Amino acid sequence: MLSLSRTLVQGLLALLPFQHLHQPSTMADLDPTTQTNYKQVSTENVAFEWLVDFDTKIISGSATHTLKIKEDEPKEVIFDTLDLDIQEATVAGNNATFELKPKHEVMGSALHISLPSGLKEGSTTTVTITYKTSKHSTALQWLAKEQTQGKRFPFLFSQCQPIYARSLAPLQDTPSNKITYDAKVTSVLPALLSAIRASPPADGPAHDGKEIGKDLVTYTYRQPVPIPSYLLAIAVGDLRYRPFPQFEDKQWKTGVWAEPEGIEQAYWEFSEDTARFLAEEEKVVSEYRFGVYDLLVLPPSFPYGGMENACLTFLTPTLVTGDRALVDVVVHELTHSWFGNGITHAHASHFWLNEGWTTYMERLLQEYLHSPAVRGFQYIIGEKALKDSLRGYEKTPKYQRLIIDFEYGEDPDVAYSSIPYEKGANLILHLERTVGGLDVFVPYIRDYVKTFSGKSITTWEWKDHLYTWFEKNGGAEKIKALDSVDWNAWFYGEGIDLPVKMEYDSTLAKEAYGLAGRWDAARSVEDVGRLHFSESDVEKMDTNQIIAFLERLSTYSALPSNLTTHLGTVYKLSSTPNAEIRFRFYEIALADPSSPAAQTFADEAAKWVVGNDDTGIIKGRMKFCRPTFRGIAKVNKTLAIDTFKPNKSAFHPIAGQDLGLAKHDA
Numbered sequence: 001m002l003s004l005s006r007t008l009v010q011g012l013l014a015l016l017p018f019q020h021l022h023q024p025s026t027m028a029d030l031d032p033t034t035q036t037n038y039k040q041v042s043t044e045n046v047a048f049e050w051l052v053d054f055d056t057k058i059i060s061g062s063a064t065h066t067l068k069i070k071e072d073e074p075k076e077v078i079f080d081t082l083d084l085d086i087q088e089a090t091v092a093g094n095n096a097t098f099e100l101k102p103k104h105e106v107m108g109s110a111l112h113i114s115l116p117s118g119l120k121e122g123s124t125t126t127v128t129i130t131y132k133t134s135k136h137s138t139a140l141q142w143l144a145k146e147q148t149q150g151k152r153f154p155f156l157f158s159q160c161q162p163i164y165a166r167s168l169a170p171l172q173d174t175p176s177n178k179i180t181y182d183a184k185v186t187s188v189l190p191a192l193l194s195a196i197r198a199s200p201p202a203d204g205p206a207h208d209g210k211e212i213g214k215d216l217v218t219y220t221y222r223q224p225v226p227i228p229s230y231l232l233a234i235a236v237g238d239l240r241y242r243p244f245p246q247f248e249d250k251q252w253k254t255g256v257w258a259e260p261e262g263i264e265q266a267y268w269e270f271s272e273d274t275a276r277f278l279a280e281e282e283k284v285v286s287e288y289r290f291g292v293y294d295l296l297v298l299p300p301s302f303p304y305g306g307m308e309n310a311c312l313t314f315l316t317p318t319l320v321t322g323d324r325a326l327v328d329v330v331v332h333e334l335t336h337s338w339f340g341n342g343i344t345h346a347h348a349s350h351f352w353l354n355e356g357w358t359t360y361m362e363r364l365l366q367e368y369l370h371s372p373a374v375r376g377f378q379y380i381i382g383e384k385a386l387k388d389s390l391r392g393y394e395k396t397p398k399y400q401r402l403i404i405d406f407e408y409g410e411d412p413d414v415a416y417s418s419i420p421y422e423k424g425a426n427l428i429l430h431l432e433r434t435v436g437g438l439d440v441f442v443p444y445i446r447d448y449v450k451t452f453s454g455k456s457i458t459t460w461e462w463k464d465h466l467y468t469w470f471e472k473n474g475g476a477e478k479i480k481a482l483d484s485v486d487w488n489a490w491f492y493g494e495g496i497d498l499p500v501k502m503e504y505d506s507t508l509a510k511e512a513y514g515l516a517g518r519w520d521a522a523r524s525v526e527d528v529g530r531l532h533f534s535e536s537d538v539e540k541m542d543t544n545q546i547i548a549f550l551e552r553l554s555t556y557s558a559l560p561s562n563l564t565t566h567l568g569t570v571y572k573l574s575s576t577p578n579a580e581i582r583f584r585f586y587e588i589a590l591a592d593p594s595s596p597a598a599q600t601f602a603d604e605a606a607k608w609v610v611g612n613d614d615t616g617i618i619k620g621r622m623k624f625c626r627p628t629f630r631g632i633a634k635v636n637k638t639l640a641i642d643t644f645k646p647n648k649s650a651f652h653p654i655a656g657q658d659l660g661l662a663k664h665d666a
């Protein structure tokens, strides 16, 4: 009922004129993915005490919430949990009655804990929950030692976004509420958290000088800046730290964590740019608030390119290519420190505020660090991802929207795609151009960050502020410009076209597109020996240009087999260590499932994706493994299944979905 009326109300509101001024937020801003009563009682701080046990693959311990009472006499506090084993609850030190409700498939089991009577609005109390995670905890992946680079010690890492933090600890798992946290984590391997380490020192001897893999050491952390629950993170393994050089007179510190076998390469890949990017972002926006910005290179099953966990960005090891070609991901993740970790979307329906703003800012930074051409080129590359995503949701057009009105209990991961990134970034770029360019827009961005940093907001609060700022700084002319924007089409539009035809600087795309055209034309030549392609065609191109070349080529009809094979060999695409390039080559090679080339390359792609080749590592990043498995499945379903099945445990549980294999096969 509630969710039905929510959708209805928002639909009707969208039709009203002047909706930018007073979008009522009574129902619309309730988080549809949490079962908690966070509007009545909310967590201010959590203190975790955890023991990490690699034998049983369980974290056990407690979470102590400091609760703020927001309405007189709440009778209970409700937490989100998912596959947790709850043992005991106390309120202000006294045993409390609690009830764990039946499991909702997406949201998990609500944990109701009774509160004593007499609690007044504005007061605080504490609740301690003693509990254990389970082997089903979706946030956690426990890796056997064989699945690490060093192959000597097991590994554990978490991925909490969007709503898996509740399988790590009982929480109000909503980005609408921000918390500080303390953690004491005891483990036989070094433990990292998304917070500032208090002890032992990060740059001291590994594992406090104790025997790694054998002795228990307690790591203490504190996150003093309030963060949404999805930024909680833990990684435990044989990890080493290398600080990056101090940057000018900055108060913050940066560095990189990785397994000892990979720390040198990781340091080389990221040490030149990380602090420089962070300093540039400070120049454009405002000061970095989190004190520490470290990177952690994870084992290959990490399902994302990067994840902006507070103080500690998690990265896929496929970024370590040896030529710094993929450091852009770091620009994206550190930009979240302002857009996402600073200003946070109130809930899943407004997710685009995080990713759209971050993508826009990441590309603006590229303009300042490199050139306007580089910025334009990023939008051009994004266009293909956007179109692919929009096409993928043709049967569920609701997910083609920028603002998605999630039903209560609907899974936000089902809607995860490039759409919030690309539609969002394009909307903001369109606004920048509409109000008169960067000279007026950058001061607005600064005020946006200043106004909402530390808060969680909806699209309506963002838009109200936009209007208010331009009213004050420009007046009627700017408001008229803003009113010319088709807000309804941007927010709720479906289909595969943006509301506005966007133009981008295409300087860098030209050469790539020219080359794609030459290959397209070459299909009529039977003897590849007569073609004049050579490695020098791509020698001067950077990774993004090669990507643009391949993406353009993939929009033409499938190449004949002999040409596909020639393409793979002449530019070494079928053997490149750069996964961004390699998976796009396979996309082209498998395009015509009945061709002989597709048969051959399906075999190669299958070996590559599970690491049965010279790379030796699985391609656990979903961006790579999902399209590759889907491509293989179209050519040879049995091969896809036989490749996935024995390697299933090597992939992250959330990566195993959507591979083009039937549910029971996967």
Ligand code: BES
Binding pocket: 161, 162, 303, 304, 305, 306, 307, 308, 328, 329, 332, 333, 336, 355, 416, 623
């Ligand atoms: N926060 C996202 C990753 C994410 C989003 C995880 C939603 C779970 C749910 C992260 O910042 C991100 O966007 N990563 C991208 C990298 C990028 C450069 C666009 C990725 O992993 O591909």
Ligand code: ZN
Binding pocket: 332, 333, 336, 354, 355, 358
């Ligand atoms: Zn992001």
